[in-house]
Amino acid sequence: MVSKKDFVKFDQVDKSYDGKVLVVKDLQLDIAEGEFITMLGPSGSGKTTCLMMLAGFETPTNGEIYLDGKAISSIPPHKRGIGMVFQNYALFPHMTVYENLAFPLRVRKIPKDEADKKIDKALSMVSLQGFAARMPGQLSGGQQQRVAVARSLVFDPQLVLMDEPLGALDKNLRESMQYEIKHIHESIGVTVVYVTHDQSEALTMSNRIAVFNDGKVQQLSSPDELYEKPVNSFVAEFIGENNTFGGEVSDISGGKCKVKLGNAEILANPISVKGKGERTTVSLRPERALINPSTKMDNLHKGKIEEVIYHGDHTRLRINLLGNPEFILKVPNSSSNLDIKLGNEINIGWNSDDARALDPK
């Protein structure tokens, strides 16, 4: 099977609920067949609206959505054949697990013996064999969740949408469900569009992540690229931990730029700055900065330890560095017998490649 690059295509989609504010602005997004794509963003960023438009519960104010090459704006939800997992599972409380799973098969008039086979298969996929006769109210949250996943897959849809399906589960269960959903996706190769506001969930599960903010996709890329190479300061701030320096570009040459912060100057990697005099925010991941680096690094500055927080596997330091009192540094707890004491002055170094000069905040 040749997978299509634009199995789902949002083409210049706008959405407004009240005619005054655009919730989704000029969305351009292609989703390849078999891909696990996550829409990630803070609440109110338009990600759920996009999902609802794809499912057919909202209509785009402008633009068109294509599914497998067909425009679907005029197709009602029940004819789109898209599986969906809802935020609070939306299991039918008056039906048994079996009846819940049989619902999509019955409306498609699939003969009973064939339907039973499909239901068995779907239940075993989420390891819930033997639960067919239970009512949803008799299941735990995690089990209900799995039934919801099984129900969305039982009629073999080409596309499954998941709207924050793990939001109501506790932390441990959520993590194990993340792997389970990921494995199901890998084993049956269905295209999944997943909505969440939990960045670690997005990083663990997805092939690609679309970061939403303010109705726009800020960045669409693989999890590692998103984390390592954020293209703007919103993404840098939203994904993972981030240290920032606000300053002004004083020189730019040879793939490097100098950024003036008050009376100090640092070297950075110019991503979205073009010339001298521009305001910029320099972003640096905490784990990219080292204390007393053994190798040569092109940024080396002194900072004062303001706070030491023990985290088990690592220790987190808050350092006042170059006028930023919130500079965070992670030190692994294994070998280092560094001189970490409150109030000590230490040398901190990082490579200019890792310090990304982005748009000003």
Next chain:
Amino acid sequence: MSSETKQILTTDGIPLEVSLKKAERKNKIKAFLLVAPLLFFLIITYVFPIGDMLFRSVDDKMVTQMLPKTFKAMENWDGQDLPDEEVFAAFHEDFIKLVEDKREGKLSTQLNYTKNGFKSIIKKLRRASKKFEEGNYKEQIMSVHKRWADVEYWRAIQRRAPEFTGQKYLKGMDMYVNEEGKIVSVEEDRRIHRVLWLRTLEIAFFVTVFCFLMAYPIAHLLATLPMKYSNLLMICVLLPFWTSLLVRTASWMILLQQQGIVNDFFVGIGLVADDNRPEMMYNKTGSYVAMTQILLPFMVLPLYSVMKTISPSLMRAGKSLGGTPFVAFWKVYFPLTIPGIGAGCLLVFILAIGYYITPALVGGASGTLISNQIAFHMKSTLDWSFASAMGLMLLSGVLVIYWLYNKIVGIDNIKLG
């Protein structure tokens, strides 16, 4: 093993169970005191009147107490021929005493319920009894009026001997105990109550159906509209609640009468001819329209409270799984609203079955219900025992419906909010 069965003691040596009871007692007393006012109120306003009503409906002591000697003498009477002198003498003695107490009028009213024709002959007997001579009362009483010489009338008196009677209940079903002591129906043209019972059930049933049909969409809209619109709609639903029942019924009279607004409108759009305006009031139509409107909130509110709890994502799930909007509604939404439907229908039906003021005002002759008949006997004929009997029959009817509902749907499936 032994350590498990051993009684658990608290630190100061009191058994745990005793200690727990002691600790709980205070709370129990507190809880009881909190409900006590309502409990006493209910006993005074509900249990006591119903008990009194039950007693009144079978109580028949009045005549028993007015004619004690007569009934004593009648114990030896076989009821075939006229009673002998002993009974007449005893009756005369009782009667003289009643005349002295000026209570013979009450006797005539009571005996008249049993058999028509007692009123005039008792009046005559009172006048004649002043001139009675001692002895041979049988001859003297029989000479007052020929009915006194009719054995039927003496049997009628005898039938009032027991202190308790179920005849009011029979009367409520248009039946009575005839001279032979058999339970028979009254003549066809005098059966009024059966028609009323059936009509009451019919009107209550259809009012419930109409309320359901109208309330379901309203409740759905209420539960799904955004807050600012649903509040407005809720006020519209509740507005009738805040208006006097009488005012609402009177406004229906203005609307529905033959020269009223609705008829004017029908004539205006040419639906009916001006000289052929339909009667929409003082018949069943009036009762249907007004009662449906007045009882509507009692259907809307339970439905609304149930629909409010149904997550909109369930309908969406139904649709996304491939169900048409109708299938999603019928298989997913509707079954979840059944507790509300049950509660609303039961509430409206029970209220409708005992409805009084509206049918009295707009129902006319063909739209009145059993409750109007009860009121009639309370206020006009003053036959309270009959009114009580019918009230209890109505109450037991409601209990039967409740029992049936519990059997079919299950009372724990009801949800009022």
